[in-house]
Amino acid sequence: PRAVCGCRRLVVARRLTSVATILGAGALAAGAILLSAAVQRSLLTAVDDAARTRAADVALLIDTGRLPDPIPVEAGTPLVQVVDAGDQVVAASPGGDRLVPILLPEDVAAVRAGESRRLDGSRLGMSGELYVVGAPAGGEDEPLTVLVARSLGEVGDATRVVRVVLFTAAPLLVGAFAIACWLLVGQALRPVAALRQGAEDITTTREHR
Secondary structure (H helix, E strand, O other): OHHHHHHHHHHHHHHHHHHHHHHHHHHHHHHHHHHHHHHHHHHHHHHHHHHHHHHHHHHHHHHOOOOOOOOOOOOOOOEEEEEEOOOOEEEEOOOOOOOOOOOOHHHHHHHHOOOOEEEEHHHHOOOOEEEEEEEEEOOOOOOEEEEEEEEOHHHHHHHHHHHHHHHHHHHHHHHHHHHHHHHHHHHHHHHHHHHHHHHHHHHHHHHHO
């Protein structure tokens, strides 16, 4: 009887541990995905803020008549262009195309209105993806649009590092969780097993009287 009771406890412990481990692994995977997405979104927001700040600064230089040529750029900003109403480039950063805008006319209008666009850097001879925003400048008589492109390479690199760390650590965490569940479930089942064994002993004793 004691051996049977022990086997039953072992089977129950295995089942409970398996269920708890599966649920824990699912929750961990979901948390890792959400955390990775949150990190990516936070980094993209930082890129967007920096690009819009740079576009606003260039627009201010235009409006005050102090725009240098070529337009100076900061780290992480590979290209700045100023485009007029006829989609002609009137100013650009060093190495930038002074003939063709980096965006199509409809996209220029969209970023001027506050939207953003993503651009394959290979179109400009650059690696990786670019994030492009815009800002209006020049006034009604001579409307201009400032285009600022920032690299998304750091966003991609940082997101990949976070994913590698999370999904490398996940199996270790799941294993530790399974061991902890096994120990806790075994400890919780001991009183139940003791009560069951006691009841079986009493029944056996009565039967032999």
